[in-house]
Amino acid sequence: MTTLYIANKHYSSWSLRPWVLMTQLGIPFDEQLHVFGEGSNWDAFRLFSPNGRVPCLHDGDSVVWDSLAIMEYLAERHAGVWPSESAARTWARCASAEMHAGFATLRNVCGMSCGVRVRLHEFNPALKADVARINELWNEGLSRFGGPFLAGDAFTAVDAFFAPVVFRVQTYDLPLQGAATAYVQRMLELPAMRQWYVDALAEPWRDRAHEAEVQQYGEVVEDLRVA
Structure with missing residues (x-):
């Protein structure tokens, strides 16, 4: 079974990359979402990811971390990941x-x-x-x-x-x-x-560090997420 470990869809740009590729190309996988916690996520994410970060792909005995490495791993096993020309x-x-x-x-x-x-x-x-x-x-x-x-x-x-x-x-x-x-x-x-x-809008979680970063550089003029 292929499992992709990701974090909050509202914030996690690195998680989006392999997720959207696999979903759009119809590559089957099981999604495991782990919510960003307060402070460092290293210990919690190290339980499934060698570098303590997302995304991380588990495919049988293979563990692949970093979005670029995941793309290349998928390209070796599935057509259409990179252009054929x-x-x-x-x-x-x-x-x-x-x-x-x-x-x-x-x-x-x-x-x-x-x-x-x-x-x-x-x-x-x-x-x-x-x-x-x-x-x-x-x-x-x-x-x-x-x-x-x-x-x-x-x-x-x-x-x-x-x-x-x-x-x-x-x-x-x-x-x-x-x-x-x-x-x-x-x-x-x-x-x-x-x-x-749609999934990102439905998430009930708010990460204070990510929210503060947005407000450091700009003003939130509309929030479309669930209350």
């Missing part, structure tokens, strides 16, 4: 690695909070640079490989890697241009993305 696959891996390792300001200032809408206090130069690079990447992929997804006509791992950014665009009203704008709406309408969003 060589140039598209190379680009998709590069873009995914850039997302995995970069965009620190976007992550820090615009933490994933699916169920709220936030007006930022400041749109600083570093954040502008991150958003501009996202816009450039998305428009490049959509133009070069013909869309409607980033590396061609099918949803693949590169779309999964940028799925948390799609929710950030919705939450923080981040400015995009060109085909990237329509791509956001297309992603939000995917069945897997819609299911994640």
Whole structure:
């Protein structure tokens, strides 16, 4: 049995990546959600994850941690994780690695909070640079490989890697241009993305650290989650 360990869907951008890929591609798995606790989650998450973080995939005797490693593990066992065409696959891996390792300001200032809408206090130069690079990447992929997804006509791992950014665009009203704008709406309408969003809105838990981070950088103007 394949089990994917994740955390709160409202906050956990790293969990979203393999979850949305496996769900959208129809790769069967059992979901195990562990709620973020106060302070460090290391001890609790170490019970199922070697690095004490989510996501973590258990597949029989194999334990795979880190979202990029999970994607590559799945690609060895399932078709469609990466594009079949060589140039598209190379680009998709590069873009995914850039997302995995970069965009620190976007992550820090615009933490994933699916169920709220936030007006930022400041749109600083570093954040502008991150958003501009996202816009450039998305428009490049959509133009070069013909869309409607980033590396061609099918949803693949590169779309999964940028799925948390799609929710950030919705939450923080981040400015995009060109085909990237329509791509956001297309992603939000995917069945897997819609299911994640519905689940996130229904979560009753609130993590004070995540909530404080959002309020540090902006004003919550709408909260769509259950009371």
